[in-house]
Amino acid sequence: MTRAPSGPLDGVRVVELAGIGPGPFAAMTLADLGADVVRVDRPGGAGLGVDPAQDLTNRGKRSVLVDLKTPQGVAHVLDLVERADILIEGYRPGVAERLGVGPQPCLERNPRLVYGRMTGWGQDGPLAHSAGHDVGYIAVTGALGLAGKAGQPPNPPANLLGDYAGGSLYLVLGVLAALHHARAEQGAGQVVDAAVVDGTSHLTTMIHALLAAGGWQDRPEANLLDGGAPFYGTYETADHRYMAVGALEERFYVQFLDLLGVAGEVPDRADPEAWPRLRAEVARAFAQRTRAQWSEVFEGTDACVAPVLSLREAPDHPHLRARRTFLDLDGVPQPAPAPRFSRTPPADPAPPPAPGADAAAVARDWGLPTAAPDTDAAGALHRATPPRPGPAPVPPAADPGPPGP
Numbered sequence: 032m033t034r035a036p037s038g039p040l041d042g043v044r045v046v047e048l049a050g051i052g053p054g055p056f057a058a059m060t061l062a063d064l065g066a067d068v069v070r071v072d073r074p075g076g077a078g079l080g081v082d083p084a085q086d087l088t089n090r091g092k093r094s095v096l097v098d099l100k101t102p103q104g105v106a107h108v109l110d111l112v113e114r115a116d117i118l119i120e121g122y123r124p125g126v127a128e129r130l131g132v133g134p135q136p137c138l139e140r141n142p143r144l145v146y147g148r149m150t151g152w153g154q155d156g157p158l159a160h161s162a163g164h165d166v167g168y169i170a171v172t173g174a175l176g177l178a179g180k181a182g183q184p185p186n187p188p189a190n191l192l193g194d195y196a197g198g199s200l201y202l203v204l205g206v207l208a209a210l211h212h213a214r215a216e217q218g219a220g221q222v223v224d225a226a227v228v229d230g231t232s233h234l235t236t237m238i239h240a241l242l243a244a245g246g247w248q249d250r251p252e253a254n255l256l257d258g259g260a261p262f263y264g265t266y267e268t269a270d271h272r273y274m275a276v277g278a279l280e281e282r283f284y285v286q287f288l289d290l291l292g293v294a295g296e297v298p299d300r301a302d303p304e305a306w307p308r309l310r311a312e313v314a315r316a317f318a319q320r321t322r323a324q325w326s327e328v329f330e331g332t333d334a335c336v337a338p339v340l341s342l343r344e345a346p347d348h349p350h351l352r353a354r355r356t357f358l359d360l361d362g363v364p365q366p367a368p369a370p371r372f373s374r375t376p377p378a379d380p381a382p383p384p385a386p387g388a389d390a391a392a393v394a395r396d397w398g399l400p401t402a403a404p405d406t407d408a409a410g411a412l413h414r415a416t417p418p419r420p421g422p423a424p425v426p427p428a429a430d431p432g433p434p435g436p
Contacts, residue, residue, distance in 0.1 A: 038065020038368075038377030043210070044397070045117045046108070047092065048099075048132065049073055052165075052190075053198030053227065054121030054149040055088040060203050061117070062091035063368035065377050069115075069393050070094045071108055072386035087365050089383035096387030105131040112137045112144060114397045116213075117206050121149040124159050134222045144220040145209040149202050151193075153226030165193035168227040172197075174235055179251040180258065197231030255279070261310035262287070262300055265339060272322035273339035274329075276313070287334040291316050 043066040047058040055070075062068040070092045076083060083089050095111075098104040109132070112118055118137060120127050127133040127148075134146045151168045152158040166187045169175040174192060179185030202225035213220050241247035241254075253259045262278045278287035288294040297312045298305035317325065322338050329336040340348060346357035346364050358367045361382055368377045394400055 037375070038063070039372050039375040040064040040066040041375070043067065043117065044115045045069070045119065046071060046111045046115045048108070048118070048120040048122070048127070049083075050121035050149075052121060052149070052151075053194040053202065054119050055086075056195050057147070057149060057199040057202040057206075058092065058119050059088045059090060060199065060368075061206075063377055063380055065375070066117075067396070068092040069111060069389070069397070070384075071097050071099075071111070074098050076386065084383050084385040086383055087363070090360075090365070091380035092384065093389035093393055094384040094386050095390045095393055099130045099132065108132050109136060109140050110399060111393075111397065113140050114399075115141065115144060116210055117145045117147060119147045119149065119202070119206070124150065124154045138220055138222075142220055143213045143218065145206050145213055145223060146220065147202055147206040147209075147223045147225065149198060149225050151198070151227045153229060154224045165190040165227065169193040169197070169231050172228055172231045172235065174231050176251060177235075177238070177257055181250070181252040185251065192234075193227045193231050197229075197234055198225065198227040201225050201230035201233070259306070260300075261306050261313055264310075266314050266317035268317055268322040268325055269319060270321040270323075274317055274322060274325050275337050275339050277335040277337075279335070283333050283335045286332060287336060290328055290332060290334050290336075 040061060043061070045058060045061050045066045045068040047054065047068055047070045049055070049070050049072045058068050058070065068091065070089060072083065072094050074096060083094070095107070097107045099108065112132075120132070122130075128135075137144055137146055148154060150159070151163045151165075152161065166175065169187070169192050174197075175185050175187060177185075178188055178192075202223065205223040205225050209221050209223050212218050238247055242249060247254050251257055256263060258264045262276060262284055265273045265275050267273055276287065278284040284300065285294070288297065291313065293312055293316050298308050300306070300309055320328075325336070326338045345351060346359075351357060355367055357364055358379055359365075360379060363382075368380065
């Protein structure tokens with residue numbers, strides 16, 4: 032695949048050391064915005080049993096195949112690092128150092144490099160070397176408890192809240208901020224330590240403010256935004272589907288009651304003691320019609336009501352279709368790059384590449400030796416030109432200790 036320049040990050044070069052979870056999504060986001068992302072795939076894949084060429088988080092990237100357990104493989108990666116602006120890795124603390132591609136050798140090779148590290152627990156702390164997944168990370172931040180119903184176990188919102196919102200997007204924010212600094216006069220590269228627990232905790236800032244001010248109860252389904260209020264939640268319809276209600280402001284709430292057909296028949300919402308009765312009346316009304324019928328009633332109004340759609344239904348919603356919020360690329364429906372840009376709109380992303388498919392093109396475009404004969408049968412890039420001179424190296428982050436298992 033040869034890249035066509037586009038997007039606000041056109042000209043930014045990113046090396047992604049292939050992994051799982053929030054790191055690939057962060058690299059995909061950078062690729063969506065126009066960065067040239069080269070994914071360093073390992074022989075045998077990431078171990079998830081998913082074909083990388085079908086994984087949409089690999090879209091818009093290019094792939095080379097490198098064995099980091101060999102000196103030649105490490106040399107290949109350092110050649111790429113020399114020419115890169117950003118590196119992203121998602122290993123446990125210490126693993127990149129053990130492999131020879133940690134911050135110190137990378138920043139010595141390219142002092143302006145932004146070295147982005149993505150983990151669940153962070154690079155230090157008692158749990159830094161422990162295994163984990165999204166559900167555990169958001170559990171200890173208090174965020175998972177916000178998603179529960181009173182008296183029932185909380186349900187994790189897939190891995191959207193932790194891995195992607197608290198992890199990937201904070202890594203993207205961090206590496207772009209560090210890149211801005213590195214490109215300033217006398218700027219230098221640095222290490223960005225992005226942890227899911229940090230980002231997810233940061234997302235709860237407003238809730239902590241309400242909690243400190245006495246405006247939030249530290250238990251589920253007892254507050255304005257957690258399903259406790261009957262005018263902010265979901266209701267079942269006659270066809271056993273659901274409508275979402277968010278009529279917070281008084282003027283929107285008045286219109287909501289009117290269109291629902293219960294104006295003047297429900298208790299005052301200002302009295303929390305009356306919320307159970309109010310909820311029962313609203314539920315009774317919604318149960319009289321189907322989701323499609325209620326959607327027609329509320330569409331285009333200020334009542335703040337919307338149908339709860341499935342993932343397969345979402346791309347066909349009229350508003351999302353009009354905005355091209357979802358794309359159909361090569362027969363695969365997928366979310367479009369976001370956000371939108373008036374001067375530098377990104378192109379539609381290219382399909383995910385097969386591992387090693389782009390070794391020749393990357394070698395040519397990044398100024399490495401040509402793919403043949405300097406590329407082996409597996410598609411791994413071979414030793415490149417000597418490193419270019421640069422300013423004094425930036426001291427690496429403190430060694431976090433031995434790698435996890």
